[in-house]
């Protein structure tokens with residue numbers, strides 16, 4: 080039977096969930112073995128492709144691997160039941176290996192010096208970006224849940240790149256408005272927090288010039304587990320859908336949505352992307 084990879088937190092892909100549903104139904108009606116096996120093979124193919132990508136991607140640093148392990152084994156449910164976390168944080172929230180490496184490529188290829196992250200969680204993406212920044216680079220990462228501050232400080236301090244990370248606890252909207260008041264600019268802005276406020280974040284980023292010239296906005300979970308194209312009516316799905324549509328309509332920018340993990344969208348100002356036609 081097709082298994083999801085045990086080693087990492089996995090996002091929910093609606094197609095896989097449908098196929099699992101079908102697998103149960105076929106079992107319960109006692110469908111022919113041949114049919115059940117074909118479905119098992121189809122599911123295996125999905126995970127094999129992901130494993131193939133992972134097997135052909137350079138390994139993450141030991142410090143990132145440690146964060147990943149800690150995230151997958153942390154007693155999140157108990158902590159929430161004891162009132163120590165504001166909400167029930169889940170390992171599936173972590174961007175993880177493939178996306179972390181993709182972020183590192185973006186940071187490195189764009190010669191970024193300053194990264195702003197909205198949504199820190201256990202710090203995987205913050206440290207992934209920090210590793211790809213030059214020595215004088217900086218990652219400012221915003222997080223709402225104060226519980227996460229100490230565990231991220233502890234795990235990122237084990238890396239020589241940890242000193243590039245500074246954590247801002249509080250609602251991301253307040254933090255980015257403060258950063259805009261201070262005229263701060265960022266080469267990469269990674270949106271990975273609560274998607275119901277992405278439209279507000281985007282407005283501040285674009286209208287208050289938080290994005291440096293030639294900067295890129297990177298949006299995680301652009302599929303929101305399929306809710307943006309499955310018409311589920313899921314509240315966060317609606318937020319992401321509205322955000323996606325707003326960006327597509329925004330004449331100032333050019334954008335691409337890449338089907339990595341739960342969908343990663345890249346957004347840049349048009350003038351930063353396309354050469355001006357030569358004067359006649």
Ligand SMILES: C[S@@+](CC[C@H](N)C(=O)[O-])C[C@H]1O[C@@H](n2cnc3c(N)ncnc32)[C@H](O)[C@@H]1O
Nearest residue numbers: 172173174198200203204222223250251272273
């Ligand atoms: C998907 S996780 C971030 C994952 C992280 N970037 C990574 O790659 O591992 C989203 C995080 O955003 C935080 N968050 C949710 N709403 C927020 C808000 N309004 N302001 C700041 N952080 C928020 C959550 O507590 C959670 O830790």
